[in-house]
Amino acid sequence: MPHSLAIETHELGRIYKLRGSKKETRKELVALQDVNLTVERGELFGLLGPNGAGKTTLIKVLTTLLSPTSGWARVAGADVHADPESVRPRINMVSGGESSGYGLLTVRENLWMFSQFYGAPSKEANERIEALLEMVGMKDRMHTKSSDLSTGLRQKMNIVRGFLTDPEVLFLDEPTLGLDVGASRDVRKFIIEWLKADKERTLLLTTHYMVEADELCDRVAIINKGRVLACDTPSALKQRLQKDVTFEIETSPLNGLTMQMMEEQPEVKKAALTEIEGGARWKLSLVEESALARVFNLFAQKDVKVMNLNKRQPTLEDVFVELVGRSMAEEESNERSE
Amino acid sequence: MAAWLGWLIESNWTDPFLFAVYSIVKPLSGAAILVIMYGIISGGNFNTPLFPYIYLGNAFYIYVGAVMTGVSWAVVDDREHYKTLKYMYIAPIYIPVYLLGRGVARFITGSIAVFITIMAGVLFLKVPLHFADINWGLFLVTLILGVVMLALLGLLLAGITLTVARHEGFIGEATAGALYIFSGAVFPLDVLPAWIRPVGYFMPTTYWLELLRRSLVGNVAQAFPTLANFSNLQILGILLGLSVFFGTVSIWVFRYCDRLARERGLIDHTTNY
Numbered sequence: 001m002p003h004s005l006a007i008e009t010h011e012l013g014r015i016y017k018l019r020g021s022k023k024e025t026r027k028e029l030v031a032l033q034d035v036n037l038t039v040e041r042g043e044l045f046g047l048l049g050p051n052g053a054g055k056t057t058l059i060k061v062l063t064t065l066l067s068p069t070s071g072w073a074r075v076a077g078a079d080v081h082a083d084p085e086s087v088r089p090r091i092n093m094v095s096g097g098e099s100s101g102y103g104l105l106t107v108r109e110n111l112w113m114f115s116q117f118y119g120a121p122s123k124e125a126n127e128r129i130e131a132l133l134e135m136v137g138m139k140d141r142m143h144t145k146s147s148d149l150s151t152g153l154r155q156k157m158n159i160v161r162g163f164l165t166d167p168e169v170l171f172l173d174e175p176t177l178g179l180d181v182g183a184s185r186d187v188r189k190f191i192i193e194w195l196k197a198d199k200e201r202t203l204l205l206t207t208h209y210m211v212e213a214d215e216l217c218d219r220v221a222i223i224n225k226g227r228v229l230a231c232d233t234p235s236a237l238k239q240r241l242q243k244d245v246t247f248e249i250e251t252s253p254l255n256g257l258t259m260q261m262m263e264e265q266p267e268v269k270k271a272a273l274t275e276i277e278g279g280a281r282w283k284l285s286l287v288e289e290s291a292l293a294r295v296f297n298l299f300a301q302k303d304v305k306v307m308n309l310n311k312r313q314p315t316l317e318d319v320f321v322e323l324v325g326r327s328m329a330e331e332e333s334n335e336r337s338e
Numbered sequence: 339m340a341a342w343l344g345w346l347i348e349s350n351w352t353d354p355f356l357f358a359v360y361s362i363v364k365p366l367s368g369a370a371i372l373v374i375m376y377g378i379i380s381g382g383n384f385n386t387p388l389f390p391y392i393y394l395g396n397a398f399y400i401y402v403g404a405v406m407t408g409v410s411w412a413v414v415d416d417r418e419h420y421k422t423l424k425y426m427y428i429a430p431i432y433i434p435v436y437l438l439g440r441g442v443a444r445f446i447t448g449s450i451a452v453f454i455t456i457m458a459g460v461l462f463l464k465v466p467l468h469f470a471d472i473n474w475g476l477f478l479v480t481l482i483l484g485v486v487m488l489a490l491l492g493l494l495l496a497g498i499t500l501t502v503a504r505h506e507g508f509i510g511e512a513t514a515g516a517l518y519i520f521s522g523a524v525f526p527l528d529v530l531p532a533w534i535r536p537v538g539y540f541m542p543t544t545y546w547l548e549l550l551r552r553s554l555v556g557n558v559a560q561a562f563p564t565l566a567n568f569s570n571l572q573i574l575g576i577l578l579g580l581s582v583f584f585g586t587v588s589i590w591v592f593r594y595c596d597r598l599a600r601e602r603g604l605i606d607h608t609t610n611y
Contacts, residue, residue, distance in 0.1 A: 064428055065605045067601045088428055088430045091428060093425070099421070102422065104347060114429070117429040117430070117436075118429060118430060119430070
């Protein structure tokens with residue numbers, strides 16, 4: 001009977017020892033710290049975080065490529081460190097943004113070879129290769145040498161390689177990285193179809209595209225600096241912020257209305273003001289929606305006209321900002337400068 | 339599967355005609371350098387036992403470079419060049435078997451090179467090889483045992499290569515170079531200083547080359563004192579013992595290095611060389 005949890009980690013940690021020049025002392029980089037996660041069978045689970053957050057390290061540990069330095073992890077019921085041989089037949093992995101594969105072999109040969117490593121009968125493998133290539137729109141490139149493929153097509157070939165062995169647990173590390181908009185959409189559609197076809201299939205996906213995580217994942221773990229900061233469904237994560245009501249309002253010129261005046265209103269929790277051509281843009285967090293009337297009164301007192309009004313729904317980016325205190329882009333540039 | 343892949347990689351990098359030319363020219367060039375050097379040093383005397391000793395030793399040494407470094411080079415090739423090693427690793431295959439399979443292709447191309455070199459020696463340089471006098475049984479047993487031994491040594495080097503986070507092709511080349519000196523490939527071990535000879539006595543390649551020479555040109559090979567007191571069977575026993583020893587060590591070292599590489603995160607480490 002299959003284990004009910006597809007993935008389980010307990011206090012999982014990974015520290016890299018970095019060696020610089022001979023004169024430098026050894027530095028330690030904490031890539032994962034006390035990661036506790038459970039992923040149910042049939043789930044599409046997302047790891048969301050900026051570059052360098054620890055997403056790829058976690059995938060490497062879970063796919064038996066890297067040993068943890070503390071804690072433990074199980075995939076399909078088997079310990080990834082102590083019993084990698086039991087894990088490997090049940091998993092597969094695709095890393096985005098790289099052009100791996102044997103350039104001398106055709107697309108079909110590359111895929112067929114990997115299917116043989118998983119013990120698939122040759123005829124069955126060939127049929128499956130053809131079907132999968134058809135699904136990603138690459139059937140006409142089946143006999144093309146993979147060195148002659150564009151980066152995007154090579155990535156699609158690798159995505160097919162991951163799905164080809166029909167793993168119990170599939171790990172996709174930034175699968176749409178470097179793909180154009182159309183190809184990314186194809187891949188996302190393919191992922192959803194693949195999961196729908198069998199309720200026992202589990203997929204762990206890492207991404208730093210908020211929209212991708214929001215659109216695809218049943219649950220998302222937000223990870224930064226090796227720590228899981230939050231883990232829930234995308235809607236539950238966003239609901240955490242929905243205690244406040246946020247409006248974006250574009251107005252005519254301010255006529256002496258100031259930020260201070262706005263912030264003095266008791267129902268305004270947070271206010272941000274940006275001057276734009278021909279007026280101003282306000283971003284207001286209110287304690288409740290009815291407080292908007294008081295804000296409109298204030299505009300009227302100063303003869304400020306409302307040009308545009310949007311009620312803003314929180315995004316996963318907002319959740320990330322709330323948890324980390326910075327946007328994902330700021331966090332990435334901060335990591336680079338450190 | 340791995341052998342098929344290896345063969346395609348080895349043979350498919352250019353068109354068949356160029357590959358055929360390369361396969362012939364490369365070993366002949368290597369042999370020609372040695373023959374010219376020998377000719378100058380000996381004053382053109384090719385009728386001594388030393389010439390076939392050197393020529394055959396050099397010809398069969400092609401296997402050392404091909405098989406041993408071929409197995410370890412597969413690690414560098416898959417990790418750095420094709421970026422597929424991590425996908426091989428997470429597949430339900432036994433990685434040493436995959437790496438040994440990749441070495442099979444090098445064995446095939448190496449065999450072509452050895453055959454061409456020996457035939458050129460027989461046809462143009464009067465290497466005293468008479469097909470009727472060849473001890474075929476001894477030759478085949480020795481050849482097979484030696485190739486297995488070289489492949490297992492290649493596994494040892496592959497393990498070490500796994501733990502080195504750089505584009506390290508030199509590990510295989512350095513080892514093959516060292517064995518060239520200490521295995522009596524192109525000169526008898528007696529030429530070396532006495533204190534360094536035990537290194538050669540401990541190398542299975544020494545006994546392998548000796549047996550290959552004896553099986554092909556027995557009386558000539560026995561003209562050298564190094565192993566003259568040992569019978570063919572005794573040398574075969576030593577070769578078998580050393581092969582088992584080095585094979586066991588190789589498997590143990592590979593397992594140890596494999597664990598170390600996983601701990602250090604080197605399985606998919608690339609240097610973008």
